[in-house]
Amino acid sequence: MTETKGYFGQFGGSFVPEPIQALLDELEATFEKYKDDPEFLNEYRHYLVDYSGRETPLYFAESLTQHLGGAKIYLKREDLNHLGSHKLNNVLGQILLAKRMGKTRVIAETGAGQHGVATAAAAAKFGMKCDVYMGAEDVERQRLNVFRMEMMGATVHAVETGTKTLKDAVDAAFRAWMSDLEAFYVLGSAVGPHPYPTIVHEFQKVISEESRRQILDKEGRLPDYVIACVGGGSNAIGAFSQYVADEEVKLVGVEAAGRGLDTDQHAATMTKGSVGVVDGMKTYVVFAEDGQVAPVYSISAGL
Ligand SMILES: Cc1ncc(COP(=O)(O)O)c(C=O)c1O
Known part of the structure; x- marks a missing residue:
């Protein structure tokens, strides 16, 4: 995974209108x-430790290990971060950049709501106005997270276009950014135009910096496998980062197969997609017959 000017191999880049490109250059x-x-870095670390509660434990899942009867399984407990997910690692980093840029308003997209909740909290912490864009379908499925965002002072905009899910929320957030170029877009995953994937990697790599040290302490060796779920890719890029150079460690990303890979109801864009441009970057995309980006199917919003 060598990065050259925002490209990872053929993927990445920046495919956006000019006003947005100027903002991306500034970012x-x-x-x-x-x-x-x-x-x-001191300030970032301070908030990771004292606000988010890092480091998170690497927990030996004894019952699951016994139940499955194979590998010794450890869980990196990112759910024990403040507000319940790994999303805060990245949000804290980006909001500290926003602060240095003198920003007073942040925009974010959210699917399951975890990134929106983390952004709402960090914006409140730093006294910034926060607008979160969320597909109307996801608003229905994840009411509790909408309530949490609103409780922390964010305005949640239900996006009624397209499939009313994450992709439409990203589009709406970009449109909102176009109409207020002074705002800072806090992007929640390893997606979007350069430099976002690089920034998200930088602020999520703490997951594997910790887990590498923790597993060496506990087992005296590196793991055989590191496994992560892949939605947008932020927990995966963070979990894999510090093992990329270790040839003996196999890195496994898991996508949702939904109702089956031979149906059109899944979320396996890397397994089944082809190369295209979406959300300002070159990536794998599943296209529908009419050439539009196909809706992803998932029983759970954003996953
Ligand atoms: C708890 C949690 N884990 C993982 C994901 C997947 O996102 P990513 O692939 O960016 O880690 C999400 C998405 O909302 C999430 O809420």
């Missing part, structure tokens, strides 16, 4: 300026 310059800055 990239800010990120490059601060990513190794000791003061920035």
Whole structure:
């Protein structure tokens, strides 16, 4: 996974209208300026530890190990972060960049609601106005997270276009950004135009920095496999990052097969997709017969 100017192999890049490209260039310059800055990193670490509660445990799942009767299984407990997911790792990093850019309003998309909840909390913490775009279908399926975002002062916009799910929320969030170029877009996964995937990797790599140290402490060796679910890819990129150079460690990403890979009701874009441009980046996409991006099927919003 060598990155060249925002490309990972043939994937990535930036396919956006000009006004947005100017903002992305500014974001990239800010990120490059601060990513190794000791003061920035101290502040980021402070919030990871004292606000989010890191480090998260690497837990030996004894019953699951016995039940399955094969590999010794450890769980990296990202759910024990404040607000219940790994999303806060990235949100804290991006909001600290927003603060340095003098931003007072943030925009975010959300699917299951976890990224929206993390962004709403961080925006409240730093006194920023927060607008979250969420597909109307997801708003219905994930009422509790809508309630949590609103409780923390965010405005949740139910997106009624398309399939009324995550992809439409991303489109709506980009449109909102176009109409307020002063806002900061807090993007929640390893998707979107450069430099977002690079930024998300930088702020999620803490997962494998910790897990690598923890497994060496507990087992005196590296794991045979690291397994992560893949939605947009942020927990996977974070969980894999520090093992990429270890040839003996196999990295496995798992996509949702839904009602089956030979039906059109699944979310397996990497397994079944072809290369295309969506949400400002080159990636794998499942196309419908009419050439439009096909809706993904999942029993759970955003996953
Ligand atoms: C708890 C949790 N894990 C994983 C994901 C998948 O997203 P990603 O692939 O960006 O980690 C989501 C998406 O909303 C989530 O809420």
